[in-house]
Amino acid sequence: MLLHIPEVLSRDALNEARRITAGAAWADGRITAGTQSEKAKNNLQIPIDAPASRKAGAIVLEALGRSALFFTAALPRRIFPPQFNCYRGGTNVFDNHVDNAVRTHASTGRHVRTDLSATLFLSEPAEYEGGELVIEDIFGTQSVKLPAGDMILYPASSVHRVTPVTHGARVASFFWIESMVRDGGRRRLLFDLDMSILGLRDRLGDTSEVVRLTGCYHNLLRMWANA
Numbered sequence: 001m002l003l004h005i006p007e008v009l010s011r012d013a014l015n016e017a018r019r020i021t022a023g024a025a026w027a028d029g030r031i032t033a034g035t036q037s038e039k040a041k042n043n044l045q046i047p048i049d050a051p052a053s054r055k056a057g058a059i060v061l062e063a064l065g066r067s068a069l070f071f072t073a074a075l076p077r078r079i080f081p082p083q084f085n086c087y088r089g090g091t092n093v094f095d096n097h098v099d100n101a102v103r104t105h106a107s108t109g110r111h112v113r114t115d116l117s118a119t120l121f122l123s124e125p126a127e128y129e130g131g132e133l134v135i136e137d138i139f140g141t142q143s144v145k146l147p148a149g150d151m152i153l154y155p156a157s158s159v160h161r162v163t164p165v166t167h168g169a170r171v172a173s174f175f176w177i178e179s180m181v182r183d184g185g186r187r188r189l190l191f192d193l194d195m196s197i198l199g200l201r202d203r204l205g206d207t208s209e210v211v212r213l214t215g216c217y218h219n220l221l222r223m224w225a226n227a
């Protein structure tokens with residue numbers, strides 16, 4: 001499932017994240033690449049343990065914590081610390097690759113299985129040319145370029161790329177989520193059920209059928225969740 005989550009960052013949070021990343025020391029993006037993606041990758045990143053990455057990452061995590069849509073779509077168990085990349089000038093592209101299945105936190109040794117990938121845009125589309133996130137999966141090929149503060153959530157198992165930025169700079173936060181529900185089909189079913197129940201509750205209130213359906217949602221989640 002590909003899900004656009006609008007306005008994950010408030011205007012203030014976005015401005016603060018932009019201010020922090022603008023003043024950061026950027027490094028070669030291949031520091032976090034695997035052996036295949038190393039050849040495809042040519043961008044910039046803020047090193048994960050740099051103060052700027054931690055500070056801006058905390059802003060992203062706080063915003064995620066307030067997003068009900070993110071929670072119901074991802075059912076997050078663990079989130080690998082948000083990182084930041086920049087595509088500009090001669091470091092402007094990331095060709096086709098699949099994200100590593102497991103990420104290991106260098107300082108703690110803790111593993112995160114990457115069920116979902118996320119990109120949260122910090123640059124406005126008008127600030128750069130090119131730089132589309134192109135995602136290929138069973139739903140076909142999708143090209144994504146979102147307003148600053150918006151986020152795209154997509155299967156980490158998909159082949160994806162960022163097309164060359166030919167003008168300006170594209171700054172974004174990227175991170176991975178291990179879900180409580182590992183199977184994407186089950187996550188999709190739970191998401192559809194949850195959104196439908198919300199719609200029914202809005203229209204009908206808490207009728208006995210809505211209450212029972214809500215029970216079905218939670219009992220399915222109980223059956224499938226590895227919390």
Ligand code: NI
Binds near residue numbers: 097098099160
């Ligand atoms: Ni990737």
